[in-house]
Amino acid sequence: MYVDLLEGQKTGFFLDQRENRERLREYINGKRALDCFCYSGGWSVYAAQGGASEVLGVDASQGAVDIAAENARLNGYSEICTFKKADVFDLLRGMEKKGERFDVIVLDPPAFVKSKKELADAVRGYHEINMTAMKLLTDGGVLVTSSCSHHLDRELFTDIMVKASRDAGKTARLLEFRSQGRDHPVLLPMKETEYLKCAFLEVARRG
Numbered sequence: 001m002y003v004d005l006l007e008g009q010k011t012g013f014f015l016d017q018r019e020n021r022e023r024l025r026e027y028i029n030g031k032r033a034l035d036c037f038c039y040s041g042g043w044s045v046y047a048a049q050g051g052a053s054e055v056l057g058v059d060a061s062q063g064a065v066d067i068a069a070e071n072a073r074l075n076g077y078s079e080i081c082t083f084k085k086a087d088v089f090d091l092l093r094g095m096e097k098k099g100e101r102f103d104v105i106v107l108d109p110p111a112f113v114k115s116k117k118e119l120a121d122a123v124r125g126y127h128e129i130n131m132t133a134m135k136l137l138t139d140g141g142v143l144v145t146s147s148c149s150h151h152l153d154r155e156l157f158t159d160i161m162v163k164a165s166r167d168a169g170k171t172a173r174l175l176e177f178r179s180q181g182r183d184h185p186v187l188l189p190m191k192e193t194e195y196l197k198c199a200f201l202e203v204a205r206r207g
Contacts (some may be wrong), residue, residue, distance in 0.1 A: 001042070002070050007063070008058040013040060016180040017108065017146070020198045023176065024106070025050030027142045027200065031103035034058070034136070036088045036129070041068030041081065043106045043144075048077035052104070057083040058091055089125075094131050104142045105133045111149040119151055123160060126152070130164035134172070134203045142175070143201045150195035159198045176200040 003013045021043055023155055029051035035044045038057030048053045053076075057068050065083045072081035084091075088109070107129055112122035137143060147157050155175070165172035179186070180196040187193045 016184045018180050020179045021046040028031045033104040034102040035106045040062045041071040044081045045075050048080040055081045058086050064190045076077040101138050103138050107145040126160050127164050131168045134168035137203045139205050148196050150192035166167045170203050171206050173202040
């Protein structure tokens, strides 16, 4: 993977999702996938490696999209992975109106909440992208959805998924609930060290 150490976000590559990306292989073979907030293409490349038939990665940063395309090329997946610069919120709304469908959708956004006073706005943002993504999934499709903010704990994150599935008219079944990789340890006296939430959900039509 090409990593931009000087201009990239934080370390240039988000290693805390590595084990979660590996689990994606369990659900991706032969599937059409959408990777939202794709950054440098980590989830997209893992999806292609797991046998995805098609992967579309989306990010608001042209620099990120360019690096993602380069990482797909370096791994031999340029024919499977394509990347697009776009605002994810606008793109998801547009895809819903067009009736687009994907078998697997990955939502790995940057932290929507940097402080407790921003929590209410962040909850609305997480709700919208998850609800719209659920509408875009084929029946029985898989949503891989994450939050990297320690201000939004597991209980609240789960509650957002419940309400998003209800408002999407879908039923969501939890396949796996994961956290950061083992090289990012959680210290029991420090709740904020368990910052990453990553849920694998099977989403089906209600009824």
